[in-house]
Amino acid sequence: MNFFKEAKALVKTNIRDYGMYIALFVILLTFTSLTNGLFMSSRNISNLLDSAGYIAVLAVGMTLVIVIRHIDLSVGFLAGFLGAISAIFLTQLGLSVWITIPVILLFGIVIGIVNGVLVARVGIPAFVVTLAGMLIFRGALLQVTEKSGTIIIKNEQFNAIGNGFIPSILQINGLHLLTLLVGIAGILLYIYSEISQRRNKLSYGFEVPSIGIFSIKLVVISAIIGYITWILAGYNGLSWTVVIMIVIVIIYHFFTTKTIIGRHIYAVGSNPEAAHLSGINVQRITYIVFGSMGMLAALSGILFTSRLQSATTTAGTLFELDAIAAAYVGGVSSAGGVGKVTGAIIGAVVMASLSNGMNLLGIGISYQYMIRGGVLAVAVIFDVLTRKQRA
Numbered sequence: 001m002n003f004f005k006e007a008k009a010l011v012k013t014n015i016r017d018y019g020m021y022i023a024l025f026v027i028l029l030t031f032t033s034l035t036n037g038l039f040m041s042s043r044n045i046s047n048l049l050d051s052a053g054y055i056a057v058l059a060v061g062m063t064l065v066i067v068i069r070h071i072d073l074s075v076g077f078l079a080g081f082l083g084a085i086s087a088i089f090l091t092q093l094g095l096s097v098w099i100t101i102p103v104i105l106l107f108g109i110v111i112g113i114v115n116g117v118l119v120a121r122v123g124i125p126a127f128v129v130t131l132a133g134m135l136i137f138r139g140a141l142l143q144v145t146e147k148s149g150t151i152i153i154k155n156e157q158f159n160a161i162g163n164g165f166i167p168s169i170l171q172i173n174g175l176h177l178l179t180l181l182v183g184i185a186g187i188l189l190y191i192y193s194e195i196s197q198r199r200n201k202l203s204y205g206f207e208v209p210s211i212g213i214f215s216i217k218l219v220v221i222s223a224i225i226g227y228i229t230w231i232l233a234g235y236n237g238l239s240w241t242v243v244i245m246i247v248i249v250i251i252y253h254f255f256t257t258k259t260i261i262g263r264h265i266y267a268v269g270s271n272p273e274a275a276h277l278s279g280i281n282v283q284r285i286t287y288i289v290f291g292s293m294g295m296l297a298a299l300s301g302i303l304f305t306s307r308l309q310s311a312t313t314t315a316g317t318l319f320e321l322d323a324i325a326a327a328y329v330g331g332v333s334s335a336g337g338v339g340k341v342t343g344a345i346i347g348a349v350v351m352a353s354l355s356n357g358m359n360l361l362g363i364g365i366s367y368q369y370m371i372r373g374g375v376l377a378v379a380v381i382f383d384v385l386t387r388k389q390r391a
Contacts, residue, residue: 031357042235052352053241058323059344061296067269069336070126074133080316083301087311112294120286162307176237183229270337
C-alpha cells in the first residue's frame, strides 16, 4: 500500500515531467490499435523519427529561448534559407561537405548572436526582432531559389545525413548488430547516470524515491530504450538523423544541467532582475541562447535539405510553430525558468506521432491542424494549472 502511495505522490509531484511520457504512450497505443500494428512497424517508426529530426533539433534551441522568456519566430525560414545556401555551396560552388556544414553552422551562430544583441543590448522585443528576421529570410530564400525554384543536390555524402543509416557490422536474424550495441550502450549509460545522480542527491541530504520505485523506473525506461532499439534494428538500424538527435540531446542535457552557464540560463529565466543583481551577465546569457538557436536552425536546415535532397522555395514554412509546439508539449513553461531539452525531443516525437498516425488513418489535413492545435492548447493549459497548484 505504501508503495502505491509513494508512486502516486511521485507522479503528482513530477507531473510536468511524466505527463508528456504518459501522453506519448497513450498516442502510441491508440494508433497501434487503430492501424492493426502498422504504426509500430520498424519501417514506420524509422520514418517517424527521421521526419521528427529537423523539428526536434529546433525544439531543443527553442526550449532554451522560451526558458529565458523570449521567442524566436525567424528560425523556420532561417533554416530554409541556410539549407538553400548549403545547396548552393555544394552544387554551384563545388565545395565539399566538410567545408559546407561548418560554414553554414557558423552563419547560423552569427545570425543568432545578432538577434541576441538586438534583444539584449538594443532592447527591441524578441517577438519584433525575430518577426522581422522571419520576413527577411523568407525573402532571401525566394531570392536564392527564384531561378530554378528547386536546387537539386547530388552529393551522396550530404544526402546521407538525412537518408542514410549507420553501417551494419553484422546481421543477426535480420537485426542490425551495431544498432543493438548502441542501444545496449545507451541503456548502460542511462542506468549509470541515474544511479550517480541518486548518490549525489543522497550525499547532500536531498529526498529521493525509495529503492523500489527507483528500480521500477530504471527497468521501465531501459525496456523502452531496448524495445525502440529492437524495432529500429529490424529495419535498417539507426539513421544518421536519429544519431544527430541523440548527440544534440546528450550535449545540451549536459550543458544545461552540469555547467555554470546552464544554471545561469535557468536563473535568468526564473527572475532576470534577481539574476542580474546576483552577478549573472544577463546580456551574455541572451547572446549564448540566441547564438545556440541560430546554430540549431542551421543544423535543422541541413537535415531538412538533406532529407529532401534539394532546396525548395517553401522550405522552413511553419517550422518555427512546430518547434514552439514541441517545446510546450515537452514541458517548457510560458513563464520562463522551466523546461528540459529531453522534454523538447519527446514533444517533437509526440507531434510527429500525431501527424504520422493521422496520415496512416487517412484523416484530412484540415482535421490534422485542428487536432494538433488542440494538443498545443491542452499543453499550455496544463502548464498554467500546474503553476497555479504550486503557487
